[in-house]
Amino acid sequence: MNASPILLIGIGGAGASIARGINRASGDGVRYILADTDATTGSTDAPFVLLGGDRLSGHGAGGDVAQAKLAAEDSLQAIDDAADGVRLVVIVTSLGGGTGGGATHAIARHLRERGVPTIVFATLPFAFEGEERQRNAIGMKATIAEEANAAIFIPLDKLIGDADAMEEALRRAVDTLASAITLFWRLVAKPGYIKLDTERVRHIIAHAGNGRFAVATAQGPNRTVDIVNALSSAQTLTAGTNPVSSILCGVLAGEDLRLSEIGKVADGVRAAFGERCTFDLGTVNDEATFCGRLSVVVMLFEAGGKTADGATIGATTDSSRRGRRLTKNPLSVGPQGRGRFYNAEQTIWRGEDLDRPTYLRRNISLDL
């Protein structure tokens, strides 16, 4: 049995594809399981948890987030069994349909309550998939952001480059995401001279909030400059509006990696995304994979990690705001502060769910 302290869970059909891609790209025995309401997602390549087998009979959730959530809750024991002894869980999934949103939400909450920090990488639908899927995804995005310790949302439109053919675009999106998460995976599972071990990453994830994520690769004499330039303008990193509180940076290269290059990358990333943030850096040395190439993975986290009971920790980096910030309200029903608007038609404006309290979205502390 694979005794890695990190478990990868691919949730839903698309999540399973990404997890398989990560396993393929990593090439060294990722500990992973697949979980879906649709029985056809399972295969012999990885342990498979059929979510809500009695409830849905393996036919899938039919795009129904509520059914998927119930199905996942039916199957939490199987998730517990798979996560036995695990210190950190990485979930990959895709939002817009039923299982990715509903099941991820339930599983992330369960793991967090058990004290297992969870980071979710979730893709958001292509624009062409229509308004309804976009709306579903944005709704679940807020829920998952509340339930997982850290969550990174990646719009698929930003992963396809100039690909136009449908099949190629989808393949490129999945491949790009899988290879990017693989770099993060290797950084944690196979640390190099500068270690970013599981416990350190576990600590960072447990104290993180929403995240952003990008990878850049270059070769040649100016590879560090090229990489810093690429990361500084990466849409997936620059899209956020809330302040960054911590930076996780991984440098992956072959044996030609120089100390001065690590310094240039670290300085460039800090200058681009926050001089005063917590900064953690690790390296991976793999001559066979990276011969002559340099890859850098950067994850930016906003403040606001959660304790096992869901309370927010480190809510703000502004020391002038010392008020108590409420994140849970037993009386206002529904997640994410939607309260009376739970299950109502959402009001989305420039990507924000306006049904959630403004002060919460602005991260304003209230002196109650």
Add this chain to the structure above:
Amino acid sequence: MSNIYAALEIGTTRTVLAIGEAKSGERLRVTSHAEIPSTGVRKSQILDISQATTSIRSVLREIEKKQGANGDSLDLSNVFLVVNGQHVKADPYQGTAQVSDGRVTEADIEEVRNSSRLMALPRERELLDIVDQSYELDGLAGISSPKGMSGRVLKLDTLQIHADANRINNARTAAGGVHLEIREPLFSMTCAADAVLSAHDKRNGALVIDLGGGSTGYAVYADGYLVSANVIGVGGDHVTNDIAYAFQTTQSQAEDLKRLESNAIVGGERGASPRVQLTGSSPLMEARAISRRALDTVVNLRLKELFTIIRNELEDQDLTHKLNAGVVITGGGAAQRGIDALIQREFGLPVRTGYPSEVDGFDQTTEAASFASIAGALLYAHRNYEEKSIFKKILKGLFN
């Protein structure tokens, strides 16, 4: 002989029915109106038709009592429906016609108007209104009356207002449950603006903001016509929800805090106690005090965000400099303390409460501002159906 009109609004927080009456050529007078809390409606959308029908039945009974007091009953076989919600959209569309002999005639104007009515709408959308804005002749824009002018190509800019057909049909079905027939659905924002803006305001340029329970609409008038309109799915209920979430109160406690204690400007209640007492609502909830400043902050952040969204949309359309007559606030949200000061800060323009001054029968109170849309619907009926005398007074009970 008077003409009698009826208008119905199935809002998020309340259902309103109003009756207006006018003799030909005279100003319309609202003779009675009634409102009851809505059920089965959320964010301006009917979620339970039978509950919505029950609300309409209740409000009809109220009207019947009032009309009965006047010795009359009404046959309400035609009612004008006020439509609100973020599903309502206003899209520009331009009609084009070739001027037949180099000088614009009535026939050319008729042709360009017909051309401007050709915008295809998807089956699921229902057209509420087409607003003629201004003409353009060979590139010369902003013409109000092109007749007799020389040119070759005549264009007419319009604003096409349309809404989700299913939602309007749901309202028709709910009204049909008590034998009310919807004659015409009308956009709440054009109704509200017609009730509160004078022709002078419309020429000078004005912004009307209707802050309702489930949504907030705005309409911009300049040079005498409607330039832009939109509805944002955020209303007074969002303020209430934010308060409930922040202070762990029930929705009704939050509603009371909003209505009775909060100010849209933080610290706007000068001399008020810094703590607001909250009575316990159940054995599980003890009486306690909350910070007035925190309460104002929650309200201020929500409303400021809403007005910033509106301002941004106007800036995107380059309209903010056209609002010489300022901002007029209508709807239930007009009663929020400090709202005029907040709008003034956000837009840098004079602000006033929008009373339905174009009709008679309402006092100049903030309560009257919440009836602007329904008053405007009656006004529309009067202006467009005056000769048809569509509502006949008859001695007939409504609930035989």
